[in-house]
Amino acid sequence: MFSEGEDGLDAATARELRDVVREAVVVAAVPNLSDYFPALAAADLLGVRRRIEKLVGWMYGLIDRPIERRRHPRAAGELRKGDLLDVALDMEGGDVDGDDEGWVMNQETLRGMFMDLLVTGSGSTTSTVEWAMAELLLNPRCMHKVREELRGVLGTRTHVAESNIDRLTYLQAVVKETLRLHPTVPIGLNKAEATVEIQGYRIPKGTTVYVNIWDICRRAKTWADDDPEKFMPERFVGCGDDKEEDRMIGFLGTNFELIPFGAGRRICLGMPLAERMLHLMLASLLHRFDWAPLPGQDGNGINMEEQFGLVLSMATPLRAVAKQVL
Ligand code: HEM
Helix, strand or coil: CCCCCCHHHCCHHHHHHHHHHHHHHCCCCCCCHHHHCCHHHCCCCCCCHHHHHCCCCCCCCHHHHHHHHHHHHHHCCCCCCCCHHHHHHHECCECCCCCCCCCEEHHHHHHHEEEEEEHHHHHHHHHHHHHHHHHHHHHHHHHHHHHHHHHHCCCCCCCCHHHHHHHHHHHHHHHHHHHHHHCCCCCCEEEECCCECCCCCCCCCCCCEEEEEHHHHHHHHHHCCCCCCCCCCHHHHCCCCCCCHHHCCCCCCCCCCHHHHCCCCHHHCCHHHHHHHHHHHHHHHHHHHHECCCCCCCCCCCCEECCCCCCCCCCCCCEEEEEEEE
């Protein structure tokens, strides 16, 4: 986004960013009295707004610094870096499309956009990889199968390319099954733009509508007879009665039983990026390393308890031992 080098994050700031994002996604999802009694909002009785303001202030500082640093070389006509920041700054101060639609980039919209990318983009993807690794460590049969597939497709090559993903059908099933059991954005939040009636329920204009993605992905009729609590990537590679239909279920928002990225107009903006990153990260980790739970802990040391927040992460971060094989 901001390019490497002078604008890149040093290790300490990157760690702090990780902690701030982790806290923000939890604080933003805690039940707040003001949501139920808007008249009390100004009092901020639970201190949620104060905590969020502090975290947001830190994030804004992080975002403002590279923006400011970039303005001067740009004004002096220095060579562009051609990254997202350059593109966003190109749009600053004017009507982006020139069509009077009001699409203007300014300091606030720049902050909002980079904040979205940093907060929604990083935590959800890394948490999904973490859940997938945990499930595979707990299910050695699946771990073996996915690694065999990788060996067959990649051989001794260490680099996984985007073009390899199409042939990694079991890996794709692992990603789908992980997103089904552990949708890292568990609740979709939308606001009704107009008063509507859905299946006999009247939803007044302005109502905040919570879509329980977590529940849908576990309870939809599709999985009901097939041990929905079990990690079973095979359900996506044609093990049901109608094999073709099983295979077709995807998370692009058209199969409402599997909507980890939401659906409709407000479907996740980062889905194409997340989809690629998830397959590439997992493929690289699984192909190049042997994995084992950390020894010396109780049981296998893997605790699947969830930490609820805007992002659903593991309550106890996964710790595993990697041995490089390629
Ligand atoms: C595994 C990874 C991810 C998951 C599971 C996920 C899931 C979601 C979900 C469920 C929504 C709400 C959709 C709705 O209300 O119907 C959402 C919205 C959004 N996501 Fe993601 N996301 C992921 C990765 C990313 C990445 C990598 C980015 C950006 C680089 C991103 C950017 C966004 C944005 C900007 C929105 C708001 C879209 C809007 O309101 O129009 N997400 N995401």
